Amino acid sequence: MLPSLSVITATYNCVSLVQRLAKSLQSQTCKEFHWIVVDGASTDGTREFLLAFSADNPWCSFQSEPDFGIYDALNKGIVSLKTPYYVVAGADDQFSADAIERYRAIVCGGTAPDVVLARVMIAGRVHGGFHPHRAWLGHQKVFGGSHSVGMLIRSDLHRKIGRYSNRFPMLADGYFLKRALGHSEVRFMQADFVAGEFALGGLSSSGKLQSLAEGWQIQMLTERFKLLQVMLFVVKLCLRLPALLKPHA
Amino acid sequence: MDPTPVSLSVVTVTYNCGKLLPKLIDSLRRQTDQNFNWVVVDGASTDSTVSMISQAQAWLRVTSVSEPDFGIYHALNKAVGLLKTEYYVVVGADDELSHDAVAQYRALAAEHNADLVAASVQIGHQLVRAGQGRQWLRGGNAHVASHAVGTLIRTELHRRFGLYSNRFVNCADMLFVLSALADPRTRLVIAEFTAGRFCIDGVSSVDRVCSLSDFFRIQLRFDRHPLLQLLLFVLRLSRLVPSLLRLRASKDRVSASVA
Numbered sequence: 147m148l149p150s151l152s153v154i155t156a157t158y159n160c161v162s163l164v165q166r167l168a169k170s171l172q173s174q175t176c177k178e179f180h181w182i183v184v185d186g187a188s189t190d191g192t193r194e195f196l197l198a199f200s201a202d203n204p205w206c207s208f209q210s211e212p213d214f215g216i217y218d219a220l221n222k223g224i225v226s227l228k229t230p231y232y233v234v235a236g237a238d239d240q241f242s243a244d245a246i247e248r249y250r251a252i253v254c255g256g257t258a259p260d261v262v263l264a265r266v267m268i269a270g271r272v273h274g275g276f277h278p279h280r281a282w283l284g285h286q287k288v289f290g291g292s293h294s295v296g297m298l299i300r301s302d303l304h305r306k307i308g309r310y311s312n313r314f315p316m317l318a319d320g321y322f323l324k325r326a327l328g329h330s331e332v333r334f335m336q337a338d339f340v341a342g343e344f345a346l347g348g349l350s351s352s353g354k355l356q357s358l359a360e361g362w363q364i365q366m367l368t369e370r371f372k373l374l375q376v377m378l379f380v381v382k383l384c385l386r387l388p389a390l391l392k393p394h395a
Numbered sequence: 396m397d398p399t400p401v402s403l404s405v406v407t408v409t410y411n412c413g414k415l416l417p418k419l420i421d422s423l424r425r426q427t428d429q430n431f432n433w434v435v436v437d438g439a440s441t442d443s444t445v446s447m448i449s450q451a452q453a454w455l456r457v458t459s460v461s462e463p464d465f466g467i468y469h470a471l472n473k474a475v476g477l478l479k480t481e482y483y484v485v486v487g488a489d490d491e492l493s494h495d496a497v498a499q500y501r502a503l504a505a506e507h508n509a510d511l512v513a514a515s516v517q518i519g520h521q522l523v524r525a526g527q528g529r530q531w532l533r534g535g536n537a538h539v540a541s542h543a544v545g546t547l548i549r550t551e552l553h554r555r556f557g558l559y560s561n562r563f564v565n566c567a568d569m570l571f572v573l574s575a576l577a578d579p580r581t582r583l584v585i586a587e588f589t590a591g592r593f594c595i596d597g598v599s600s601v602d603r604v605c606s607l608s609d610f611f612r613i614q615l616r617f618d619r620h621p622l623l624q625l626l627l628f629v630l631r632l633s634r635l636v637p638s639l640l641r642l643r644a645s646k647d648r649v650s651a652s653v654a
Contacts, residue, residue, distance in 0.1 A: 214469035215561040221465075312466040313605065315562050352616065356562060359608035366604055372639050380629055391621045 149205075150253050151231040151246070151298065152180040156219035159190040163237040168199055168206075170240045170342075176247035177205070182226055184219040185210035217310035217318040224309060227301045231262075234294045234319075238345035241295065245341045249298045252337055259335035261326060262298035266291045267343040276336050281327060282369055283378075284361050285320040288327065292344040293319035303332065316353070317360040324368040355390050358382060398505040402480035403497060403547070404432040404458075408470040412488040413443035420451050422491050422591075428498035434477050436470040437461035468559035468567040475558060478550045485543045485568075489594035492544065496590045500547045503586050510552055511575065511583045513538060514590035516545035526585035531618050532627070534610055535569035538576060538583060542568035544591045552581070565602055566609035573617050600638045607631055 153171065157164055164183075171181055183196050183206065193210050200208040207226065213219045220234060231253055235241065242248075245264075252262055265274030275290030291297065307325050310318040326332045349357065362379040369375055383390070405423060409416070423433060433455045435448050439462055448459050458477050464470045471485065482504050486492055493499075496514070503512050513525030523540040530537040539546045556574045559567040575581045611628040618624050 214465040214472070218465035218469070312469075313564050313601075315564065352612065355612055355615065359612060363601075363604055363608065366639065367601065373636065376632060376636060376639065380632070383625065383629075387625070390615075 149178040149180055149229055150250055151233065152182050152227055152229045153235050153241075153246075154182045154184070154220060154223035154227075154232050155235050155237060156184050156186070156213075156216045156223065157188060157192050157196070157237045158186040159188045159192060160237040161188070161191040161195055164192055165195060167235060167237055167240065170243075172203075173243055174241065174246045175244045176250055178250060179205065179246050180229060181206040182223045182232075183208045184213070184223045186213040186219060187211055214312075215315050217312065217315070221309045224301065224304055229301065231298050231300055233298045233341075235342075236294045236345060238347070239295045239342060240345075241342040242340055244339075245295075248337065248339045249341070252335070253298070257335065258300075258333075260300045260303050260332045261323075261334045262337055263289065263291055263334060264296050264298070264337045264339055264341035266296035266341055268292065268346050272340055273344075274336075274338075276334055278327060278334075281324070282365075282371070282374070284365060285317075285324045285327075286361070289323060291341075293323065295342040295344045306332070314360045314364060316357050317364060320361065321364045321367070324364055328368055351390055354386065358386065358390075398508075400430070401482055401501055401504045402432075403430070403501055403504075404434045404478055404480040404483040405492070405497070406434045406436075406471065406474045406478075406483050406485045407488060408436050408438070408467050408474070408485075409440060409444050409448070409488050410438040411440045411442045411444060413440070413447055415488045416444060416447045416451075418491070419486065419488055420447070420455070422494075423451075424454050425494050426492070426497045427495050428501060430501070431497050432456045432458060432480055434474050434483070435459040436464070436474045436477070438464045438470060465561075466564065468561065468563075471568075472558040475550065475553050480550065482547050482549055484547045484590075486591070487543050487594060489596070490544050490592060491594075492591040493589055495588070496544075499586065499588045500590070503584055504547060504549075507582065507584045509547070509584040510549045510581045511539070511572070512547035512586050513540065513583060514545050514547075514586040514588055516540040516590055517592040519595055522589065530573075531614070531620065531623065534614055535566075535572045539572060541593045542572065544593045546572065563609045563613065565606040566613055569610070570613050570616075573613065577617065600635075600641065603635055604639065607635060 185192055187210055196208045200206040263276050265272050273290050277288055280287040311321050314321050365375040366372055437444055445461050451457055484500060500512055515522055515524045518541060525540045526538060528537045552575050556571060560570055563570050576583060611624060614624045615621055
């Protein structure tokens, strides 16, 4: 029987993290899943490890070539999907031992959600929740969990809504989710288990500004009251000024 | 003694623009100096683009690839990887090159041993000259009139300053030019001739929002007066508001990338 879900991971020069993630996948209570790894031509041994790992473990497939960022890599992973659902996992993330089993129980349980929103651990605290009425404040306020680890997405949804956009190098997941949110036929479903741990990488000051700017552009494209969004953005810029103005290395 | 002649490529990124290509190919065939390569990176077009590029091989020295890419700077980076010449100039499918552009660029690059040659460019109804204004106000436009058509780039600069960044969707070219110019060893030559016409049709409000925020982020990187940059940004933003209010998600190009 074909597994019902895949894990997609984009990697670049992160061999020790990938080894840890591989272990966390190997020790899943349910083995019925694929692992699709899309590598951006790593030079630190990631390629060699994954080549050997995918040769030993037929449930893991691996490709490697230069890419133009994480969403380019994720889109390549989506192209090679053979399962009706997928969940993204960053190389530095980890799954709970029963994450696959819990996700699988939901999609095999008769309901057919487009996006399953699980809870995740971020910096030692459990995050989750779904607040569609907060859409005007930004996608981060709608989705309490994380795209990586915490969301199971129906592969078909990309046919309706498109793949990850190249216009948002940092927040293309947020744009995808906001568009899904604006689509009347897309069904979100909350699940109350903790799917794993999302590694919140620290952002430099230029990264913070980029994320703020992309978040605003996403709001401008998906929200109705543009002027409100311009004002919200300017207020946020001013509030976060001290953090943004640290020297840009 | 005349300086040693330099080699040059014209780089074009295409995607489903078969209607525009005859004009561009014609402007390349009419170059008074035919000593150049045409490097075309196509994003897997489904119209006549690919066949027109291969037909052009009858008249031009063409290097081309056609495969899906993740945006224009991704395609330009692939082009840089294909380059075999010392210099290149980017020319969009809807742009036009003056008949003596290749000749002028090659002569100036050789004469001055330049890293960057910035020429004048016709943009819309305006003739924009290079080397006008201050960087704190105009960013990269203080040095070059336009990256496409108006800037000849020494290929080797990419080894020193990296490829086009994937973090600036609309202004990665400006980041590259300013990074190169931040190094005092980079030799910029301001040229008097007009290299051609840069097309700005089809720039949507979405692009303007993106350019504005890219521009601001790049200015913050190079400028020592962040508060001034913030003020300029908010001023520019307020001028953009009327067009932003007409912005409709359904009409933007972003939705074109459906799987």
